[in-house]
Amino acid sequence: MINTRTATFIGFIAILLWALLALLTVATAPTPPLLLNAICFAVGGTLGLIWARVTGRLHHLRTVNWRIYLFGTLGLFGYHALYFTALRLAPPAQAGLIAYLWPLLIVLMSGLLPGERLRLGHILGGGLGFLGAALLITDGSGLNADHAMGYLLAIACALTWSGYSVLSRRLGAAPTESVAVFCLATALLSALLHLALEETVWPVGAWGWGAVIGLGLGPVGLAFYVWDIGIKKGDIQLLGVASYAAPLLSTLILVIAGVATPSVNLAVAALLITGGAGLAARASFAMKSKADPLA
Template identity: 70%
Template sequence: MTRRKATIIGFIAVLLWALLALFTVGSAPVPPLQLNAICFAIGAVIGLIWVWRTSGFAVLRRISWRVYAFGTAGLFGYHLLYFSALRIAPAAEAGLIAYLWPLLIVLFSGLLPGETLRKGHVLGGLIGFAGAALIVTRGGAGFQADALPGYGLAALCALTWASYSVLSRRLGAVPTGSVAIFCVFTAILSAIAHFAIEDTIWPDTAIGWLSCISLGLGPVGLAFYVWDVGVKRGDIQLLGVASYAAPLLSTLALIAAGIAEATWPLLIAAGLITGGAALAARASATKS
């Protein structure tokens, strides 16, 4: 596989993640843990078919249990926080805060051995967090008290995925097929936790079922596998910059579907978060 082809494959993940908020809203009233279980069960099937058709299942036995535990914790934690945030806070605003993860990845990676935290990283961080502050304060209109818990979960969501992504660099090269096992374990954990603390609520409309299935097939399924191919075999810097378009695309998708209103504070916040992350990415690509 060429570097260019792998990069194009990786970019598919960015497009799929832009639909994550839209499908999550459409899946209501399914509880977060139940939704986690459904989506990752579908994602696991996709991955297991991938492994069967490419490398075979034997390759999975050579991967350390620590890698499986780490990957499962990252996927389980991120999506539980994300689904929960969008259930109790406005989807567009919570989604934008959650999409601070590309920016946090740039900032955190600058603290790793051999990396440098440059002025562009700091400036980009300030711009991105200004966008998040604009969301929380509703453009200066004051706090929406009942949405603050959801915004907090969205912030933890961004922190979780950024930490997972940066720390995963220390695991070395791991076959893409390992993601299938991450999905299997995440689905099992989610199902156990769901039956322990949630009431089972199935979608009550065709749109609800379609949203759940679409989540599992795309943003919470195929996206993980194509992203893994992209970052391991493609141009990771180009993919990193491309991922900063996700919050803007996600917001536009919600507006187009009539779920979010195209207010100036929301559009400005989307621009600040996307622009701040892009600035930080540029700083990473520039040698000091």
């Protein structure tokens, strides 16, 4: 039986994998977003089916209620559809910042779950983390109010993923293997939308295809399975705040790869995000230790 701390560390793997999302996505150009979505989720879903077959848990998929499959598919598909559309209708940096409200929303919304309670450290940590993400993503610039529809869709994006993550905890009885079906259904919906809305442009060369496969195996594959374990059995509040590390790590990887340039804002954001995560971690572990020293 996985305890809370172990499940939380498993959830952290998703954050590390999502840090690779930007670099790998850059390498997949000029493949359009919905086609990329379809390919990546097809790979991620197939990965899940293979894992379920190897572990002998494939039969568990038959026991899952269709409503859960619908919920999971709408969560994954809805988030990515809203995200890509928002980035088309508003400047990517600003829309990305608004969409990245989901970690803070997870922390705040999780306080509504049975058995969960917000502490001052969670709120302060979430606030510091958001300030760090804002500084990192916008590079200190403000938001332009001329792209209202894009911003609204980005808000809907943040609400979709935070709602999916928090409500998934209420569906704790659903096996993690069900995420494979979510992914495959998302791939199918993305493919249909691609055929209706986009021109087909396949990845270019071995590096382009390698990046697509890498996305499907990692940030758009394994990440969703370990995230499912983390949010259902781990400390969802700590995971929510720690998710602010994703844009930080992503930027550091882009800097190392020569795609982005280091700056003072990056260093300040690192302090804010690390400090915010530290406050939330202290609040979570203090609360869990009082409730159950062995948790």
